[in-house]
Amino acid sequence: EVQLLESGGALVQPGGSLRLSCAASGFTFSNYGMSWVRQAPGGGPEWLSIIGDTGRVIFYADSVKGRFTISRDNSKNTLYLQMNSLRAEDTAIYYCVKEYNWGDIFFDSWGQGTLVTVSS
Amino acid sequence: EIVMTQTPATLSVSPGERATLSCRASQSVSRKLAWYQQKPGQAPRLLIYGASTRATGVPARFSGSGSGTEFTLTISSLQSEDFAVYYCQHYSNWPLTFGGGTKVEIK
Numbered sequence: 045e046v047q048l049l050e051s052g053g054a055l056v057q058p059g060g061s062l063r064l065s066c067a068a069s070g071f072t073f074s075n076y077g078m079s080w081v082r083q084a085p086g087g088g089p090e091w092l093s094i095i096g097d098t099g100r101v102i103f104y105a106d107s108v109k110g111r112f113t114i115s116r117d118n119s120k121n122t123l124y125l126q127m128n129s130l131r132a133e134d135t136a137i138y139y140c141v142k143e144y145n146w147g148d149i150f151f152d153s154w155g156q157g158t159l160v161t162v163s164s
Numbered sequence: 165e166i167v168m169t170q171t172p173a174t175l176s177v178s179p180g181e182r183a184t185l186s187c188r189a190s191q192s193v194s195r196k197l198a199w200y201q202q203k204p205g206q207a208p209r210l211l212i213y214g215a216s217t218r219a220t221g222v223p224a225r226f227s228g229s230g231s232g233t234e235f236t237l238t239i240s241s242l243q244s245e246d247f248a249v250y251y252c253q254h255y256s257n258w259p260l261t262f263g264g265g266t267k268v269e270i271k
Contacts, residue, residue, distance in 0.1 A: 088263065106259070154208055157207055
């Protein structure tokens with residue numbers, strides 16, 4: 045059974061930084077691209093970033109480009125999201141999600157999410 | 165960026181009735197369209213991909229259709245567990261985008 049367990053969410057002040065982690069199990073992590081998707085209160089999901097299976101291919105949504113950095117450690121089956129220069133509008137639940145495959149990037153497994161609140 | 169528009173925002177349906185949800189893309193996404201179901205306090209769950217292929221374990225009462233810019237999710241006979249919010253997502257190019265959702269509520 046695929047399991048994705050996010051951690052690292054917290055209350056942070058505007059301009060601050062946070063690092064999210066996602067521990068993956070139940071599948072061969074190094075064979076799949078992984079993404080971060082967030083959902084603001086009352087809103088729909090927003091895709092943020094994807095990293096390919098080896099980590100060499102990375103894409104970002106414009107809303108986080110230059111502020112957020114996705115990375116992975118295949119030896120630890122862990123996905124990361126480094127978030128800098130946080131803004132109030134970054135307040136959301138952040139989900140770690142597994143792609144179906146690289147040619148078809150929809151998400152067949154989701155973590156339970158971790159809450160990030162940006163507020164003074 | 166491809167904008168995904170879902171209608172209606174809210175759909176009131178009685179149990180046992182049919183529900184039809186729409187998703188429109190601002191440009192063609194071919195059949196690279198997925199549907200998700202989200203219940204309160206839970207993460208979204210994949211229902212449909214490739215516009216019409218049910219994900220593993222999804223009941224046959226859920227069906228998807230469409231291609232290009234117009235897509236439909238149909239729930240043939242609503243069960244109590246189907247009352248939820250439904251989102252579409254295209255995966256035709258970057259960035260991947262989701263629709264704003266349709267809430268299916270009990271009439």
